[in-house]
Amino acid sequence: MREITYIDYINKNAVERLAYFMETLSITNRTPDYYVNWEKVTRETRKYELELNTLNYLIGKDDVYRETLELFKKQPDLIRALPSLIASRDKMLDVLNIDKEDNMDFYKLDFVNIDTDNLESYVDFAEESGLLNFLEHDANKSLVDYVYGIEAGLDSNARKNRSGTTMEKILNRNIVKVSKKLEIEHQSQATADFIKNNWGIDIQVDKSARRFDEAVYCRKTNRLWLIETNYYGGGGSKLKATAGEFIMLNNLISEPGKNINFVWVTDGQGWNTAKAPLLEAFGHVKYVFNLKMLKDGYLEELFK
Known part of the structure; x- marks a missing residue:
């Protein structure tokens, strides 16, 4: 594959730019920290340590069963930890009950505001969910370690x-590095209000809650x-x-006369x-880059 410079890429037509874009798609963007957010796992586990x-x-x-009921009578707040033991983030559970005659009814369990007048319903739920059997026959020494494993799985x-x-x-x-080198300004999660208040530029947006992943501004040239x-x-x-969304967004905000340009950085074999x-999209959006293009310095050339 022949390397193409930023200038050559930008000057090609939509079909040619797309061809090079597709040729240079990355296999993955999964860095090692993609797999488990250990900070979140630890935080969620320590809530009920x-x-x-x-x-x-x-x-x-x-x-x-009897031991659990007696323990809950003495310390009903322990019930709040049960959802973690069954790998549930929900603290209010709607449950379908089916008896031996296949009669069905529904009930609700609140694991935040414990119903101390109905503790048996929590123990029944723990038994019918298989949790009590696990505690009696299969659990090892530490439920904290067990929940760490559950939280790591839920985090996936x-x-x-x-x-x-x-x-x-x-x-x-990439933008932090280029901005320092070129002495230009940038803002992550930038809103239209931020851009107006800080850089004096009015932009149109497709929705009031729109936050751009990055906004870059050159004060010398008034380019955005x-x-x-x-x-x-x-x-x-x-x-x-x-x-389709980014075609509409590009057409809405791009104003060459005002030096406002939309840039789309995307990648992945899904394309x-x-x-x-x-x-x-390539026919409308001039600046569509992938990770290789960032690596090859396309953003720096764009902002010059």
């Missing part, structure tokens, strides 16, 4: 959003660049919708499933 250490008393008990659900956060961090690092970033490791309808909407 005292309760969990107390609940260790139940491990290995023969009559675990956040990985999809973490790809976008990683792109924001990569973009920010508004930047959005994302990453798609897999396909789906979201890619087409995003391409191989959405070349048609991406080509349409």
Whole structure:
């Protein structure tokens, strides 16, 4: 693959720019810290560390139902730790109950405001969920360590959003470095109000809550660049919708006469499933870059 400079890339037509963009897509943007947010895991576990250490008393008990009920009578606040033990973030649970005759009814359990007049319902839930059996037969010495493992597993659900956060961090690092070198200003999560109040430029936005991942401003030339970033490791309808959204956003805010330009930094093998909407976007958005282009200094050339 032949390397293309920023100037050569920008001067190509939409089809040619898209071809080079697709050729240089990254395989992944998953840095080592993508997999587990240990700070969050530790924070969520420590919320109930005292309760969990107390609940260790139940491990290995023969009559675990009776022991649990007696313990909850003495310390009902221990019940607040139960959702963590069954890998639930919810603290208010709606439960379907089915009896031996297949009769169904629903009930609600509040794990924040404990119903001390109905402690047996919590113990019944713990038994029917399999938690008491686990405590009696399978749990080891530390429920705190067990919940650490649960929280690490639950944290994997956040990985999809973490790809976008990683792109924001990569973009920010690049912009911080270039801004210092070129002596220009920048702001992460910039709003239209911030831009107006600090740089005196009015911009149109598609929604009042719009925050641009990065905004870069050169006071000497009064030029403004508004930047959005994302990453798609897999396909789906979201890619087409995003391409359409950024076409509209580009057409709304880009004003060459006022030196306002929209920049889109995106990457990921998912774009191989959405070349048609991406080509349409390339026909409208002049500045579409991927991670390799950031690595090759395209942002610095753009801001010069």
